[in-house]
Amino acid sequence: AQSVSQHNHHVILSEAASLELGCNYSYGGTVNLFWYVQYPGQHLQLLLKYFSGDPLVKGIKGFEAEFIKSKFSFNLRKPSVQWSDTAEYFCAVNENYGGSQGNLIFGKGTKLSVKP
């Protein structure tokens, strides 16, 4: 069965520090990859997505992620975090059948706390 692993449960950074959150998945076929963010008390919102093409994907709020197929990874990065980035981040994967998609499989999430 497909699975998604997020290596860090809780990351604590100071403002202006750089961020990298790890995500690995287990499926060997064609996949779509997503990062979602959940701010405290809110629902999930899409940060960025990868379907095909350039493996370096840029999303909202200065976030980016790089798909490395050989490593089955899709790590999220941001050069300089802000206090407002404090949230929980979820990596998700689904299978790409070429015109339709399988169901999303979520990682367990990484809580990011940014100290002002």
Added chain:
Amino acid sequence: DADVTQTPRNRITKTGKRIMLECSQTKGHDRMYWYRQDPGLGLRLIYYSFDVKDINKGEISDGYSVSRQAQAKFSLSLESAIPNQTALYFCATSDLVGNQPQHFGDGTRLSIL
């Protein structure tokens, strides 16, 4: 944005009660989903529906049932609630055609005493 609306937003109830959580959407999407979120476990899929006549079990369907009353409405029921069903429940939608990511409602926080 209120494209996906969940009711109620919060509910406290007792063990053994029947609970219904409702979800409606204005996005015109074919697929609808119910997830539960527990601390440290991420989101887990309970049930999903590709259209009104198509209902499928997800990863953790035991103890739950669903009804797809119309393309826009998908309700989740707990027939006899138990404390370990205390969680945050999210409804989501996606478009069947293409590779659209899912859109989430604001969640229902359910506490079972």
